Amino acid sequence: MTSQNESIDEIAGRTAAVRSRIALVVVCAGVAALMVWNPPQLYLWIKAVHVIAVISWMAAMVYLPRLFVYHSDSEVGSQQSETFKVMEARLYRIIMTPAMVIAWILGLWLAYEGFGFGAIWLWLKIAAVFALSAVHGYFGKSLRRFAADHRDKPARHWRLVNEIPTVLMIFIVIMVIVKPF
Numbered sequence: 743m744t745s746q747n748e749s750i751d752e753i754a755g756r757t758a759a760v761r762s763r764i765a766l767v768v769v770c771a772g773v774a775a776l777m778v779w780n781p782p783q784l785y786l787w788i789k790a791v792h793v794i795a796v797i798s799w800m801a802a803m804v805y806l807p808r809l810f811v812y813h814s815d816s817e818v819g820s821q822q823s824e825t826f827k828v829m830e831a832r833l834y835r836i837i838m839t840p841a842m843v844i845a846w847i848l849g850l851w852l853a854y855e856g857f858g859f860g861a862i863w864l865w866l867k868i869a870a871v872f873a874l875s876a877v878h879g880y881f882g883k884s885l886r887r888f889a890a891d892h893r894d895k896p897a898r899h900w901r902l903v904n905e906i907p908t909v910l911m912i913f914i915v916i917m918v919i920v921k922p923f
Contacts, residue, residue: 755832762836769844785855788848795844802838803874803907806830806881810888810900818891830885842878846871862923867914874910877903 769791776787813826849871857864880903887894916922 755828758832758836762840766840766844773848785852788855789852792845792848792852795841795848798837798841799845799878800907800911802833802841803878803881804904806833806838806885807900807904807907809833810881810884810895811897811904813888814893814895814897814900818893823891827889830888834882834885838878838881842875846875861921863917863921866923867917870910870914870917874907874914877906877910 773788773791776784781787809826809830813823813830816823816826853859853864853868859865884895
């Protein structure tokens with residue numbers, strides 16, 4: 743029975759990964775088609791896709807550390823722990839990382855086309871996005887440690903770390919909307 747469940751999980755994981763890759767290719771092809779077509783509102787179309795990618799990235803960035811909270815409280819080797827490993831890996835690889843890549847690429851294009859990198863608020867925003875990317879990398883490292891059953895941080899740590907992406911997001915939104923500098 744266990745081997746059947748594992749193979750069902752493996753099939754589901756491969757299916758999810760394939761769907762994710764297809765979605766990523768469709769998004770990239772759509773953005774490329776928009777750039778070739780060059781409609782009068784290309785900038786707004788690219789901005790819309792950028793915002794969608796940012797929302798996806800941020801949703802994953804606040805959800806993954808919550809999974810780490812619950813994972814750190816589960817028994818090593820338990821069914822619950824193994825389920826968290828699968829959930830965390832899929833979230834990170836299938837949603838979070840592709841969304842970050844799309845957000846970065848389109849964000850840099852928008853910054854160049856819209857502002858020529860000439861605004862102070864834009865550089866502060868980019869610095870905050872670098873910090874958010876560093877947190878993303880920290881989550882990836884932590885994911886690998888959880889996958890290897892290394893739990894050197896308590897649930898309280900993950901509850902605190904869970905706030906970092908939110909604080910950075912608030913700063914980034916203020917820079918983009920208010921443009922105080």
